[in-house]
Amino acid sequence: TIVQTDGAAKEFEDYILESATITFPLWSHVGGMKWCATVVLLDDGIVEETEQLTLQLISNNLLVLVDGNSSTSIINIQDDHNDYIVVKMQYSSLFVSESNSTAMLCAIITSGILEINATVTMQTHSITAIDGKDYIGGQFTLVFIPGQSAAGNNMQCIDLIILDDHALENNETFIVILNSTAQDLSIVQISGAEGELLLTIIESTKKDYIQIGIMETYYEVVEGEISFIPICVFLYLGELERDLSITLQIVNSSQGETAIPGYDYIFQSTNVLTFVHDELHNTTSTPCVNVTILDDNIPENKCYIAIDLLTLSNEMGNVAVVPGKNQTTIAILDDDHGITVGFSIPYLQVKNVNTSILVCGFLMSSAGIWKSNLTAMIQVMNTTEKELQNYVVPNETIIFPLWSSGESAWCTPVYILNKQVAVNPKQFTLHLISTNPSIVVSDNFSTTTVEIFNNYIEVQMEYALVNISERNSSAILCAIITTGSLWKNVSVVAQTQAITATDGKDYIGGPFVLTFISGQSATGNNLQCIKIIIIDDKTLENDETLIVSLNTTQLDSDFVRISPFRSASLLSIIEDSDDVKIAFERVEYTISNSISTSSNVCIQLTNGTLERNVTVTIGAKFGGITSGINYVPLLQQLTFAPNDVTFLCINLTGLVDIKSSGKAFTLFLTTSDKAVHLTQNTTVINIQSQSSTSVFLTPQGTVAVITVWILLCICILLCIMSCLALWCKKKKKKNQIYPEQPNHIMVFAQDLFTPVNESERKRNVGILDNAVDKTTCNETDPNFKESFSLENNKYVIIFQQRNCHCMKLFLFRVLNRTEAWI
Numbered sequence: 001t002i003v004q005t006d007g008a009a010k011e012f013e014d015y016i017l018e019s020a021t022i023t024f025p026l027w028s029h030v031g032g033m034k035w036c037a038t039v040v041l042l043d044d045g046i047v048e049e050t051e052q053l054t055l056q057l058i059s060n061n062l063l064v065l066v067d068g069n070s071s072t073s074i075i076n077i078q079d080d081h082n083d084y085i086v087v088k089m090q091y092s093s094l095f096v097s098e099s100n101s102t103a104m105l106c107a108i109i110t111s112g113i114l115e116i117n118a119t120v121t122m123q124t125h126s127i128t129a130i131d132g133k134d135y136i137g138g139q140f141t142l143v144f145i146p147g148q149s150a151a152g153n154n155m156q157c158i159d160l161i162i163l164d165d166h167a168l169e170n171n172e173t174f175i176v177i178l179n180s181t182a183q184d185l186s187i188v189q190i191s192g193a194e195g196e197l198l199l200t201i202i203e204s205t206k207k208d209y210i211q212i213g214i215m216e217t218y219y220e221v222v223e224g225e226i227s228f229i230p231i232c233v234f235l236y237l238g239e240l241e242r243d244l245s246i247t248l249q250i251v252n253s254s255q256g257e258t259a260i261p262g263y264d265y266i267f268q269s270t271n272v273l274t275f276v277h278d279e280l281h282n283t284t285s286t287p288c289v290n291v292t293i294l295d296d297n298i299p300e301n302k303c304y305i306a307i308d309l310l311t312l313s314n315e316m317g318n319v320a321v322v323p324g325k326n327q328t329t330i331a332i333l334d335d336d337h338g339i340t341v342g343f344s345i346p347y348l349q350v351k352n353v354n355t356s357i358l359v360c361g362f363l364m365s366s367a368g369i370w371k372s373n374l375t376a377m378i379q380v381m382n383t384t385e386k387e388l389q390n391y392v393v394p395n396e397t398i399i400f401p402l403w404s405s406g407e408s409a410w411c412t413p414v415y416i417l418n419k420q421v422a423v424n425p426k427q428f429t430l431h432l433i434s435t436n437p438s439i440v441v442s443d444n445f446s447t448t449t450v451e452i453f454n455n456y457i458e459v460q461m462e463y464a465l466v467n468i469s470e471r472n473s474s475a476i477l478c479a480i481i482t483t484g485s486l487w488k489n490v491s492v493v494a495q496t497q498a499i500t501a502t503d504g505k506d507y508i509g510g511p512f513v514l515t516f517i518s519g520q521s522a523t524g525n526n527l528q529c530i531k532i533i534i535i536d537d538k539t540l541e542n543d544e545t546l547i548v549s550l551n552t553t554q555l556d557s558d559f560v561r562i563s564p565f566r567s568a569s570l571l572s573i574i575e576d577s578d579d580v581k582i583a584f585e586r587v588e589y590t591i592s593n594s595i596s597t598s599s600n601v602c603i604q605l606t607n608g609t610l611e612r613n614v615t616v617t618i619g620a621k622f623g624g625i626t627s628g629i630n631y632v633p634l635l636q637q638l639t640f641a642p643n644d645v646t647f648l649c650i651n652l653t654g655l656v657d658i659k660s661s662g663k664a665f666t667l668f669l670t671t672s673d674k675a676v677h678l679t680q681n682t683t684v685i686n687i688q689s690q691s692s693t694s695v696f697l698t699p700q701g702t703v704a705v706i707t708v709w710i711l712l713c714i715c716i717l718l719c720i721m722s723c724l725a726l727w728c729k730k731k732k733k734k735n736q737i738y739p740e741q742p743n744h745i746m747v748f749a750q751d752l753f754t755p756v757n758e759s760e761r762k763r764n765v766g767i768l769d770n771a772v773d774k775t776t777c778n779e780t781d782p783n784f785k786e787s788f789s790l791e792n793n794k795y796v797i798i799f800q801q802r803n804c805h806c807m808k809l810f811l812f813r814v815l816n817r818t819e820a821w822i
Contacts, residue, residue: 001060002037007052009077014051016040022057024064039075047083047187048115052076084187085112085144087120088194089178090155098134098164098204105199106157107142107178110191113149118188119181120144122158129172129201136161137174141181162201168210168318169241172201203318210238210318212246212275213325214309222437223264224295224335231307232288233273236322240284244275244319245312248289253304255329257375264303264332266292272312297336299438301375305330334438340364341376341398342445343432344409349451350416359430359448360411361398376434376441378412398432414450427451457484457516459492459550460563462527467572470506470536477548477569478529479514485521490556492516494530494548501544501573508533509546513553534573540580540675541611544573575675580608582616582640583680584669588709590686591652601667602649603638606679610642614676618650621666652685 002020009015018038025033039053053075059066090106107120124137131137142156160176178195180188215234233246248271252258259265273287291305308327311319343361350357359378376398398410414430429449432441462478479492496509503509512530520526532548549568552560585602603616617637638648669681 001058002055003058005054005056005072007054007074009051009053009075012042014042014077015053015075016042017055041077046113046115047085047118048079050076050078083112084189085114085118085150086110086189086191087144087178087180088191089176089197090157091197092194093198093200095200095202096162097202098162100162102159103135103162103199104157105140105160105176105197106155108156109144109148109150109154111150113151114144115146116187117146118144118184120156120184120188120190121179121181123177123179124160125175125177127173127175128170129174129199131174132163133165134163134172134201135174136163160199164204165239165241166204166209167239167241168244169203171203174199210240210244211236211320211322212244212309212311213322214307214328217325217328218331219328220331220333221293222333222335223293226293228290228292229330230288230290231328232286233275233309234286235275235284236325240275240277241279242277244277244315246273246275246287246315246319247271247310247312248273249308249310251306251308251327253306253329255304255306255331257301257303259303259305259330259332262294263296264294265305265330266294267305267307291330293330293332295335299336299339300334301436301438302334303332305332334436336438339438340440340442341432341434342442343430343448344445345448346445347449347451356413356415357450358411359414359450360409361432361445362409364442364445375436376432376439379431379433416452456559456561457486457490457522458482458561458563459516460566461548461550461569463569464566465570465572467574468534469574470534472534475507475532475534475571476529477532477571478527479550480528481516481520481522481526482563483522485523486516486518488559489515489517490559491553492556492560492562493551493553495551496532497547497549499545499547500542501546501571503546504535505537506535506544506573507546507571508535510548532571539609539611540614541575543575546571546573580610580614580675581606581677581679582614582669582671583678584667584683585647586683587680588684588686590688599652600649601652601683601685602647603669604648605640605646610640613639613641614671614673615639616669616671616673616676616678619668619670621668 002017002022004011004017011017016039018040020037022035022037024035037055039055055073055075057066057071086109087107088110090108094103094105096103105122107122120142122140122142124131124135124139126137129135137160140158140160142158144156148154148156176197176199178190178197180190212233213236215232219229221229231248233248250261250267250269261267261269267289271289273289275287276285278284291307306327306329309321309325311321341361341363343359345360348357348359378398398412427449429447432446434441458481459479460482462480466475466477468475477494479494492514494510494512494514496503496507496511498509501507510530510532512532514528514530516528520528530548547568548571550562552562582603583606585604589599589601591599601618603618605614615637616639617635619635636650638650640646640648664684664686667683667685669678671678
């Protein structure tokens with residue numbers, strides 16, 4: 001049997017082995033028998049290397065031995081060189097943007113199959129594109145590998161580098177040619193014209209690569225001194241590798257009066273300029289165009305020519321104009337002196353409540369006619385930013401009409417802003433100036449002064465009369481705005497002036513500064529207040545007064561006026577009932593019934609200091625004595641004066657005519673002065689016969705009488721206490737309640753003065769402060785009741801006491817200005 005034992009050739013792909021079995025006929029002998037086997041070679045159409053086939057003779061019969069030295073046969077199957085692949089460029093032409101960094105170039109197999117490597121080359125050749133400037137060219141090798149075929153996986157590519165030269169140029173081209181290599185010439189064929197590629201580099205549309213602009217953006221010329229102005233356009237950024245056209249176009253000027261073509265200048269409305277590129281020397285021209293300036297010999301204002309730089313529509317994507325370099329302006333000054341102007345009135349006055357005032361001038365002389373509106377300017381001199389808040393000059397340009405001549409008047413309004421309070425200075429100056437040589441401002445009429453009269457705020461005291469208790473620690477006095485409003489802070493001064501009150505003793509005086517702030521006005525938020533400290537001198541005195549008056553400050557005197565209606569307030573300090581006590585010197589006197597006997601009865605000031613007169617009245621109560629027979633009626637007034645004696649006496653001689661002894665009567669003190677407390681307001685007068693001993697006439701006798709009286713009182717008090725204790729014990733034992741009529745105590749707490757308004761009343765009258773000493777009363781006793789009510793602004797306290805023997809002392813006060821004693 002013949003079998004394949006080795007080699008790259010594959011049966012049924014590269015060959016077919018026929019007669020693989022050898023049969024030896026019967027009775028064969030050596031030399032008498034020869035055999036053959038047929039190997040059929042197959043053409044697979046694949047480009048491949050020489051393939052080897054090894055055949056071996058194998059015996060399956062024990063009677064047949066195979067010679068080991070000649071048991072194999074090797075066959076080399078060579079490719080017939082009729083097998084090859086056909087290769088071409090993927091595209092015949094390709095466009096790529098200059099802004100791209102690479103271009104992918106590919107070759108593809110159109111027929112054939114590869115079982116070996118095959119190489120081709122791509123070679124670049126410049127046409128208009130330049131190798132090294134527009135692209136990186138050369139020869140590039142592509143290798144097709146085994147397995148690639150026309151049926152699939154048929155492509156090999158390279159990346160060709162594209163360069164962006166940042167130059168404005170036309171589209172540029174170069175060619176790429178595909179070739180087979182010498183070693184693979186037999187197995188690779190190039191598909192004719194399809195082996196070439198025309199590559200076009202498209203010019204980049206990034207217009208920032210090329211930036212142009214007008215070289216000079218402003219010219220100022222005098223019409224008779226220069227004949228033309230060259231306007232040139234410059235290449236500021238980038239390179240040109242081709243011609244570039246742009247446009248210069250006349251537009252209306254935004255700076256002032258537009259010059260008239262044919263009168264003031266000659267220039268086509270639209271001019272096309274071209275940057276010309278010289279490829280031989282690689283240079284680019286700077287295009288310019290002239291504007292002709294005309295002298296018309298007519299007085300006129302400064303006029304302007306504005307020229308815009310524009311790019312053509314087909315170049316808009318390629319070129320940008322440098323910001324600020326897109327327009328040039330030519331200012332043409334007139335050389336013809338034609339008119340003289342000035343203000344009509346050099347001084348004007350106006351109140352700031354007015355809305356406006358007209359400032360006028362006139363055309364004093366002219367040299368002929370003028371073809372355009374001539375203008376002069378009004379400038380405000382010696383002003384600050386704050387002053388401009390008081391007025392506005394809206395028309396700062398004075399216009400003299402077209403083609404006018406001779407004398408002509410003109411006026412412009414100045415608007416006064418009513419701020420109520422103007423700021424200094426009150427006047428400002430308007431200055432007429434001309435930047436046009438055609439207009440001359442007269443030196444004598446070049447200025448006019450406008451004075452604004454101030455408005456002001458008017459301030460007065462809130463109340464003409466203010467009452468305050470001496471017990472209060474301070475008094476609040478306010479000033480109010482009655483007219484006007486503020487847009488800045490202003491101050492007034494409140495000055496105190498003593499009348500009967502004493503500064504430092506009864507109050508702490510001023511001056512005090514009140515500052516009204518911006519935004520306050522007569523219609524709202526119009527109040528500013530001061531606090532005056534009130535001093536309680538603990539002295540019995542009359543009500544005392546002082547004046548608080550308003551004055552302006554030197555700094556704000558222009559802005560504030562004090563109202564004559566209420567420029568001051570009268571502040572009255574109400575006496576707070578300082579404690580003054582008066583009493584009889586003794587509780588009992590003994591006098592003789594003889595008319596010749598002289599006896600003094602004295603009263604004394606036991607507590608307090610006086611700063612005013614205090615008057616008390618001594619009266620008499622007679623019991624058991626017939627009126628008109630035994631006595632002379634007694635009613636006498638005594639007055640304590642400030643800084644005077646503390647004892648006052650009356651002589652009973654002549655006032656009493658008693659015929660019998662053993663009689664007595666009582667003297668009592670009364671006063672209508674609410675500030676005086678009578679602590680010992682009665683004394684007993686005992687009448688003795690002439691023979692009776694007058695104990696009080698000697699100090700020793702007086703002492704003896706007093707001693708006896710004291711002992712007697714002690715005995716009586718002890719007896720009363722014993723009886724009371726016995727009575728309470730007996731009452732407790734019986735556990736009985738003896739009701740009594742309720743005691744009703746009504747207390748009227750009335751204001752000492754009438755407040756100026758309801759808010760003042762609420763401020764002065766506070767809540768009742770009821771301080772009760774209940775240490776001697778049993779509050780838990782169910783028979784003890786206490787109630788409190790408010791009726792018609794009178795405080796009513798009702799006490800109902802049953803089976804409770806106690807004394808209750810009530811001391812209460814109404815806050816600030818009112819007090820009452822029980």
